[in-house]
Amino acid sequence: MVSIRLTVDNVERTAEVEPRTLLVHALREQLGKVGTVVGCDTSNCGACTVLLDGESVKSCSVLAVQADGSTVDTVQGLAQPDGTLHPIQQAFHEHHGLQCGYCTPGMLMRAVCLLSENPTPTEEEVRHGMEGNMCRCTGYQGIVDAVMAASQAMSDSYGANQSSIAEPAGVAS
Amino acid sequence: MTATPQTREHRQTEFEDNDQTPVGFGRMLRKEDPRLIRGRGRFVDDVQLPGMLHLAILRAPVAHARIVSIDISAAQAHPKVKLVVTGAMLAEKGLAWMPTLSNDVQAVLATDKVRFQGQEVAFVVAEDRYSARDALELIDVEYDDLAPVIDARKALDPSMPVIRDDLEGKTDNHIFDWETGDAEATEAAFARADVVVTEDIVYPRVHPAPMETAAAVADYDRVDGKLTLWSTSQAPHAHRTLYAIVAGLPEHKIRVIAPDIGGGFGGKVPIYPGYVCAIVGSLLVGKPVKWAEDRSENLTSGSFARDYIMRGEIAATKDGRILAIRTNVLADHGAFNGQAAPSKYPVGFFGVFTGSYDIEAAYAKVTAVYTNKAPGGVAYACSFRITEAVHLVERLVTSLALEMGIDQAELRLRNFIRPEQFPYETKTGWVYDSGDYEATMRESMRIAGYDELLAEREEKRARGELMGVGVSFFTEAVGAGPRKNMDILGLGMADGCELRIHPTGKAVVRLSVKTQGQGHETTFAQIVSEEIGIPPADIEVVHGDTDNTPFGLGTYGSRSTPVSGAAAALVARKVRDKAQLIASSMLEVSVADLEWTKGAFQVKGDPSSSVTIQDIAMRAHGAGDLPEGMEGALEAQICYNPENLTYPNGAYICVVDVDKGTGEVRVRRFIAVDDCGTRINPMIIEGQVHGGLVDGLGMALMEFIEFDEFGNCLGGSLMDYLIPTALECPDWETGHTVTPSPHHPIGAKGVGESATVGSPPAIVNAVVDALHPLGIRNIDMPMTPSRVWDAIQGRPRPPV
Numbered sequence: 001m002v003s004i005r006l007t008v009d010n011v012e013r014t015a016e017v018e019p020r021t022l023l024v025h026a027l028r029e030q031l032g033k034v035g036t037v038v039g040c041d042t043s044n045c046g047a048c049t050v051l052l053d054g055e056s057v058k059s060c061s062v063l064a065v066q067a068d069g070s071t072v073d074t075v076q077g078l079a080q081p082d083g084t085l086h087p088i089q090q091a092f093h094e095h096h097g098l099q100c101g102y103c104t105p106g107m108l109m110r111a112v113c114l115l116s117e118n119p120t121p122t123e124e125e126v127r128h129g130m131e132g133n134m135c136r137c138t139g140y141q142g143i144v145d146a147v148m149a150a151s152q153a154m155s156d157s158y159g160a161n162q163s164s165i166a167e168p169a170g171v172a173s
Numbered sequence: 174m175t176a177t178p179q180t181r182e183h184r185q186t187e188f189e190d191n192d193q194t195p196v197g198f199g200r201m202l203r204k205e206d207p208r209l210i211r212g213r214g215r216f217v218d219d220v221q222l223p224g225m226l227h228l229a230i231l232r233a234p235v236a237h238a239r240i241v242s243i244d245i246s247a248a249q250a251h252p253k254v255k256l257v258v259t260g261a262m263l264a265e266k267g268l269a270w271m272p273t274l275s276n277d278v279q280a281v282l283a284t285d286k287v288r289f290q291g292q293e294v295a296f297v298v299a300e301d302r303y304s305a306r307d308a309l310e311l312i313d314v315e316y317d318d319l320a321p322v323i324d325a326r327k328a329l330d331p332s333m334p335v336i337r338d339d340l341e342g343k344t345d346n347h348i349f350d351w352e353t354g355d356a357e358a359t360e361a362a363f364a365r366a367d368v369v370v371t372e373d374i375v376y377p378r379v380h381p382a383p384m385e386t387a388a389a390v391a392d393y394d395r396v397d398g399k400l401t402l403w404s405t406s407q408a409p410h411a412h413r414t415l416y417a418i419v420a421g422l423p424e425h426k427i428r429v430i431a432p433d434i435g436g437g438f439g440g441k442v443p444i445y446p447g448y449v450c451a452i453v454g455s456l457l458v459g460k461p462v463k464w465a466e467d468r469s470e471n472l473t474s475g476s477f478a479r480d481y482i483m484r485g486e487i488a489a490t491k492d493g494r495i496l497a498i499r500t501n502v503l504a505d506h507g508a509f510n511g512q513a514a515p516s517k518y519p520v521g522f523f524g525v526f527t528g529s530y531d532i533e534a535a536y537a538k539v540t541a542v543y544t545n546k547a548p549g550g551v552a553y554a555c556s557f558r559i560t561e562a563v564h565l566v567e568r569l570v571t572s573l574a575l576e577m578g579i580d581q582a583e584l585r586l587r588n589f590i591r592p593e594q595f596p597y598e599t600k601t602g603w604v605y606d607s608g609d610y611e612a613t614m615r616e617s618m619r620i621a622g623y624d625e626l627l628a629e630r631e632e633k634r635a636r637g638e639l640m641g642v643g644v645s646f647f648t649e650a651v652g653a654g655p656r657k658n659m660d661i662l663g664l665g666m667a668d669g670c671e672l673r674i675h676p677t678g679k680a681v682v683r684l685s686v687k688t689q690g691q692g693h694e695t696t697f698a699q700i701v702s703e704e705i706g707i708p709p710a711d712i713e714v715v716h717g718d719t720d721n722t723p724f725g726l727g728t729y730g731s732r733s734t735p736v737s738g739a740a741a742a743l744v745a746r747k748v749r750d751k752a753q754l755i756a757s758s759m760l761e762v763s764v765a766d767l768e769w770t771k772g773a774f775q776v777k778g779d780p781s782s783s784v785t786i787q788d789i790a791m792r793a794h795g796a797g798d799l800p801e802g803m804e805g806a807l808e809a810q811i812c813y814n815p816e817n818l819t820y821p822n823g824a825y826i827c828v829v830d831v832d833k834g835t836g837e838v839r840v841r842r843f844i845a846v847d848d849c850g851t852r853i854n855p856m857i858i859e860g861q862v863h864g865g866l867v868d869g870l871g872m873a874l875m876e877f878i879e880f881d882e883f884g885n886c887l888g889g890s891l892m893d894y895l896i897p898t899a900l901e902c903p904d905w906e907t908g909h910t911v912t913p914s915p916h917h918p919i920g921a922k923g924v925g926e927s928a929t930v931g932s933p934p935a936i937v938n939a940v941v942d943a944l945h946p947l948g949i950r951n952i953d954m955p956m957t958p959s960r961v962w963d964a965i966q967g968r969p970r971p972p973v
Binding site (some may be wrong): 018020021028034036038041044047074075078085089093102104105123128131133137140142 | 202203205206207208209211212213214216218219221301302303381382383384385386433434435436437438467468469689690691692856859860861862863864865866867868890891892896898899900902904905
């Protein structure tokens with residue numbers, strides 16, 4: 001077993017993991033972050049996408065020990081402590097960018113990364129940028145609409161390029 | 174009853190948040206979203222219970238082999254392993270086999286033989302997910318290989334090994350023969366036809382592949398003898414009954430909880446061996462046991478879809494009047510007949526293969542066979558084989574159109590069942606409820622700019638480019654179904670619904686159906702709101718837990734709105750009737766003097782004298798007088814038995830460009846006009862349609878569960894089983910017409926599967942249209958670049 005220390009959703013966390021433990025399982029089974037889910041076993045689907053030091057990664061393809069000393073942001077850290085949704089969450093809600101909700105955490109995290117790299121993408125750039133995330137419910141259109149709308153909302157509001165913010169203390173996550 | 178075209182304003186950005194409007198129908202943002210966008214959904218694999226153990230399943234590496242021996246000693250010695258179970262151990266408890274939804278039996282764990290690659294052979298329960306999988310490597314199974322039966326076309330050859338030698342007296346791989354229609358009348362119609370077109374149409378084996386795979390957490394409490402099972406179940410009540418029958422547990426001591434489900438698409442209707450293993454594991458260990466399959470397990474052993482090998486024939490007069498349709502089908506069911514279909518419908522609702530056309534005669538024969546493949550067949554938004562039925566007829570009509578040089582849309586318009594013919598009985602005995610097919614078709618053509626598309630196609634053809642325009646018009650049959658002839662293993666296909674109005678005027682509605690993302694928590698609140706006048710935000714929708722919901726058959730076959738939606742409307746009306754009696758005593762007028770104003774009863778002609786439903790709810794629970802003989806409270810429960818299915822329909826137009834040099838098919842535009850009658854929530858319907866279209870695009874272009882000659886599954890991961898991403902999808906263009914169902918309480922029809930049913934033939938028809946100048950008449954799915962390229966080279970590959 002290896003001791004690792006990482007910052008998850010702005011909270012310092014430690015965990016005892018095996019070297020082979022995948023980051024997604026460490027997050028889900030040891031750190032209680034079940035918002036991040038698993039959809040495949042070949043790194044294709046992107047349902048497990050989180051931000052690792054600001055970059056979107058598929059956490060099924062990262063060992064937990066590789067994340068030692070890193071910052072990990074999951075869907076559970078996207079909203080503000082007072083519950084205010086991140087613009088991308090609001091946009092997915094308003095544009096019906098989710099149905100069963102299983103790909104949604106990964107989609108949201110990938111979209112956050114995409115918009116940080118390219119704040120005003122074209123629709124074509126959004127489709128390319130979201131290519132690593134599969135969805136079986138929406139046909140992608142609501143998702144594309146949502147990312148475009150979030151891009152608009154984030155560039156409209158000054159300083160809305162929020163980094164992730166921890167959930168309020170005392171809220172189980 | 175005519176359709177009224179209404180088109181969505183494309184890229185609508187405004188939305189009306191009608192949470193507080195006591196009128197239910199219309200665009201309303203989903204009540205499910207707040208938790209799901211925060212990562213606060215609760216899926217089965219999120220369930221963590223004290224002392225919970227993990228289960229993993231050892232699967233067969235080969236398609237067909239006798240089990241000579243299984244050595245589990247090394248696995249048992251693993252320090253973190255609590256339990257190792259083989260088929261032989263289950264057989265001692267009478268649990269090695271379980272009934273399927275088609276009255277066959279299926280091995281929970283193989284005892285005598287393995288019959289498909291990926292079949293369950295043994296399971297391990299260990300302290301953690303990783304150790305359980307480690308221990309699988311320590312189980313040593315010796316197999317004696319048998320010749321596999323892979324090609325369904327050869328399954329009935331006498332030289333083939335008998336797959337199901339477990340069945341008494343079984344000497345071949347034949348499952349059933351089924352026929353419908355009038356063979357003689359059809360023969361006569363073909364005999365006097367001017368044009369006959371024959372096409373071999375294969376609908377390849379595909380897989381629903383929901384993003385969340387199947388999973389279960391079984392928790393057996395030895396003290397009170399109660400089993401709680403969290404599971405990815407589309408039909409939690411039916412599952413509970415089956416577990417009671419299979420495991421011999423008393424049904425009142427079984428609680429099935431289907432929490433949030435990450436997509437179902439029919440893949441979570443059957444009971445899989447993994448669920449039974451989890452239950453057995455918990456029974457034996459006395460602790461909670463979690464099973465969550467991997468994607469590869471899901472693709473190789475979970476319910477497949479389609480796999481119909483169809484020879485279709487269509488007969489017409491020289492002026493394009495379709496006379497008759499005939500088909501002969503070979504159905505590959507895999508090693509066990511696990512098809513999820515009503516008991517009396519071994520081919521599901523394939524009988525609707527006459528489609529949207531008023532024809533003189535029809536006949537179909539279906540032969541089903543066993544092969545060494547995973548069981549299934551009915552899944553992936555097929556509405557019980559209507560995907561296959563629609564694909565057959567729509568491919569045939571386009572083949573006929575191309576043969577006769579008549580435009581695809583024009584030929585359909587000439588042959589549609591006319592609005593005044595509804596209710597229309599087809600030549601195979603299905604009674605369509607309503608439709609205005611011409612209006613729906615013309616709306617689709619209007620959105621598409623159909624004539625301009627044809628002109629563009631001619632220009633491109635003149636330049637040597639391969640552009641195609643494909644049309645598909647489908648009639649669906651959803652909402653199973655009338656219990657006099659529709660049941661699942663003896664359970665009639667009716668659905669219960671319960672509505673309680675609390676003293677303060679808030680409400681809880683309890684459903685027997687189970688959403689997997691279709692938005693029931695939102696739309697059922699809207700239905701009840703529409704009927705009882707309480708805002709949707711004040712109505713809690715409870716579903717998925719068999720301990721606190723009424724019995725019913727679950728969600729599949731687009732049956733939620735037709736059956737459970739009807740139940741929700743009717744139970745609300747029942748509550749409203751009681752509310753009216755209370756209102757009459759509160760206002761001291763007769764019932765006849767009251768009128769309902771969506772949320773209140775008022776004295777006719779006197780708006781100042783009225784009581785709201787909330788006032789009535791408080792009175793119903795309060796201290797005041799109620800009408801003579803009336804009990805307190807304001808609630809009701811019903812069980813709705815539908816009188817017929819609902820028959821939604823749609824007109825789809827697909828535009829493709831085919832790259833001559835690579836064979837790549839690009840779906841450039843896709844226009845989908847659906848008519849599902851009354852629309853409860855247009856936003857949600859549109860999302861359902863978009864999702865179905867991506868299924869159709871996937872099946873048409875890339876999805877395929879393929880096997881090699883040895884029975885190795887070649888589609889066992891997302892590396893090989895290709896699912897469309899945002900890159901392959903066009904911007905879907907949707908529209909709708911409204912032709913209400915006359916027999917449904919709110920005129921609503923199902924719609925969830927329509928797009929999956931209707932889109933594949935539109936895409937294939939577009940590709941065939943594009944390749945037609947090259948002399949190509951048919952191309953099978955999946956239309957991968959290499960298959961299309963081979964066809965362009967004049968070397969069409971045989972059907973899959």
